[in-house]
Each structure stands twice: as C-alpha cells, then as structure tokens.
Amino acid sequence: MSPNFTAANLARAAQLLRERNGSLATFLTEDDKGRLLPDYLAEATEQLARDCEEAVTELDLLAKNIDHIKDIVAMQQTYARVSDIVESIPLDSLIEEAVRMNSDAFQRHHITTTRAYSKVPPAAVDKHKVLQILVNLLRNAKDAIEERDAGERKVILRLRNERDNMIAIDVTDTGVGIAPENLTRIFSHGFTTRTEGHGFGLHSAAIAAKGMGGSLTASSPGPSRGATFTLLLPAASSSPPPTPAVAAALPFAPA
Numbered sequence: 001m002s003p004n005f006t007a008a009n010l011a012r013a014a015q016l017l018r019e020r021n022g023s024l025a026t027f028l029t030e031d032d033k034g035r036l037l038p039d040y041l042a043e044a045t046e047q048l049a050r051d052c053e054e055a056v057t058e059l060d061l062l063a064k065n066i067d068h069i070k071d072i073v074a075m076q077q078t079y080a081r082v083s084d085i086v087e088s089i090p091l092d093s094l095i096e097e098a099v100r101m102n103s104d105a106f107q108r109h110h111i112t113t114t115r116a117y118s119k120v121p122p123a124a125v126d127k128h129k130v131l132q133i134l135v136n137l138l139r140n141a142k143d144a145i146e147e148r149d150a151g152e153r154k155v156i157l158r159l160r161n162e163r164d165n166m167i168a169i170d171v172t173d174t175g176v177g178i179a180p181e182n183l184t185r186i187f188s189h190g191f192t193t194r195t196e197g198h199g200f201g202l203h204s205a206a207i208a209a210k211g212m213g214g215s216l217t218a219s220s221p222g223p224s225r226g227a228t229f230t231l232l233l234p235a236a237s238s239s240p241p242p243t244p245a246v247a248a249a250l251p252f253a254p255a
Contacts, residue, residue, distance in 0.1 A: 005044045013037060013044075086212070088122040088236035089130070091167060092159055098134035099157070105142055110150040117159040120167045122236040125212050130233065133205040133216065137171040137229050140201070144175025144227065165235045166214065172228040178220035186218060209233070 016037065020027035027034035099106075099113060106113065123130075138155070145153045158170035178186065187206045202216070209216040213234045220227040 005047045010044060013040060086124055086126055089125055089127045090122050091120065091125075091130070091169060091233070092117050094127060094130050095134060095157055095159065095169060098131055098138055101135055102138040102142065105139070106155075109142060109146050109153060111142060111145065111153040111155060114154065114156045115158075116156065118161060120159055120161050120235075123167050123233040124236040125214075125233050129208045129212060130231075133208060133231060134169070134171070136201045136205050137231070140229075141171055141173035141175065144173050144177075147176070148174060162232055165237060166232045167235055169231040169233070170228050171231075172226065174226045177223045177225040178218060178227045179223055180220075183218050183220065187216070 016027075016033065017024065020031075020034070028037060029035065095115075095117075105111075141155045145155070152174055154174045156170070156172040158168070158172070160168050160170070162168040187202050189200070189203045206216040209231055214232040216232075217230050218227060219230070
C-alpha cells in the first residue's frame with residue numbers, strides 16, 4: 001500500500017480494519033496489507049497535521065491580503081476624490097505608500113527593497129497620478145524579477161535632485177532587462193513583451209508624467225541585466241503646466 005493520503009485511501013484503510021474486526025491481531029501481523037497499515041496511518045496523521053498547519057497559514061495570509069486590498073481601495077478612493085489637483089508633495093512619502101501597496105507581493109516573491117533617498121524639495125504634482133505610476137513601476141519590477149533566484153530578486157529605489165529644478169525617482173530591478181530596440185517602444189500604446197500583458201500601463205504612466213510637467217524613461221544594460229525606470233517631476237518651486245484632461249481619463253494598469 002503506497003503512502004497516498006487521499007480521502008478515498010483513508011476510507012479504504014478504515015474499511016479494512018472494520019472487515020477484520022475480531023481478528024485484527026492476526027491481520028496486522030500476518031497479512032501483507034495489514035502489516036503496512038500502522039505505518040501508513042502514522043504517516044497519514046503527520047501529513048494531515050502538516051496540511052492543517054499550511055491551511056491555517058494560507059487563511060492567515062488570505063485575511064491579511066483582504067485587509068490589504070480594503071486599505072488599497074480606501075486609499076485610492078481618497079486619492080480619486082482629489083485627483084487632478086496639483087499640490088506640493090514630499091515624494092518620499094508617496095514612494096513608501098506605493099511600496100506598502102506592493103508589500104504582500106514582494107514578500108511572497110522574496111523580493112528585497114533597498115532605498116537611497118537624497119534630500120529633495122517637495123514636488124508640484126497630482127499625488128494620485130504619481131502614486132499610480134509608482135505602483136505600476138513596482139508591479140512591473142516584480143514581474144521582471146520573479147523568475148530570478150530568491151537571493152537575486154532586488155529592487156532599488158532612489159530619490160535624487162536632477163537638473164532644471166526637477167526631481168528624479170529611479171526604480172531599478174535585477175530582472176530580465178530590456179533589449180535596446182525596446183527601450184522607447186515599451187511606452188507605445190499596446191506594446192508589451194509579456195504574453196499576459198496588454199501594453200497600457202507604461203503608456204498611460206508616461207502620458208500622466210508628461211501631463212504633470214515631467215517624464216518617464218527607461219534604461220537597461222540589456223537582456224537579463226535588469227532595468228531602471230526614471231520618473232522626473234517638477235519641484236514645487238517651479239511652475240508646472242496644468243494637467244491635460246486626456247491624461248486624467250486614461251486607465252492605469254500594469255504593462
């Protein structure tokens with residue numbers, strides 16, 4: 001009898017014991033199937049205990065994810081109510097908010113996050129759009145590195161001053177990289193290198209960044225060598241142009 005701990009096999013084991021009721025000693029010591037039963041039942045008990053522990057762990061994770069989704073929905077509803085309003089915003093807080101919204105996925109995929117924040121002034125931006133862009137970039141980074149070995153799954157976040165009164169946010173991953181011919185094409189509507197992708201996310205993010213007076217660009221040493229996405233945004237002391245209505249109407253979704 002192989003250690004196959006299905007409900008049907010456990011039912012068969014119980015049936016064997018019922019059929020030998022009254023001669024169990026002989027069955028368990030002399031019958032070939034009977035001699036295997038004690039070890040089988042012991043292993044089945046251990047396996048069921050492990051399955052119960054895994055189920056409890058999965059339920060705990062599911063409950064945390066549900067709470068996390070509720071937080072995200074509430075947060076996005078809050079931001080949506082004030083969308084298209086340009087404010088003076090500290091970008092480090094928006095980066096951390098985007099990281100928190102991706103924290104469960106990063107934890108499941110064993111992705112480590114490193115921060116390198118320089119002292120920068122607040123930015124003059126629509127915080128809802130910036131948050132959506134950052135969430136998009138972090139999700140793309142997760143997708144790009146999930147096939148790497150656990151120790152190689154890294155995302156580096158940088159916040160730094162850039163020329164012409166601009167502030168730069170760099171999202172660098174250690175993932176599959178980008179071929180040179182795709183560095184500009186990835187922002188085109190409908191272009192994607194992933195079989196399950198739709199090519200809307202980066203296109204919409206680039207338009208939103210431009211609408212706030214900034215830009216979104218990509219760089220990569222090449223395939224299998226990671227990539228960096230750089231979001232440039234105007235510092236609050238500058239005067240960014242008003243956000244075009246078309247940018248507000250475009251959907252945000254992972255590329």
